[in-house]
Amino acid sequence: QVSKAAADLMAYCDAHIREDPLIIPVPASENPFREKKFFCAIL
Known part of the structure; x- marks a missing residue:
């Protein structure tokens, strides 16, 4: 039964x-877990 x-x-599968x-892989546009890119500008 294991082989079945x-x-x-x-x-x-x-x-x-x-x-x-x-x-x-999931496309980056559809991936809810992708890393967010934050930009920090110091003037």
Whole structure:
């Protein structure tokens, strides 16, 4: 039964690979966790 579970897990991973942000990074414009760039100007 372990081999069937492993096969099911591999099939699930293969089916959802396009939605995995670790495989295909999220574009910077859509990433809510991107670093914000703050500019500080001293005159």
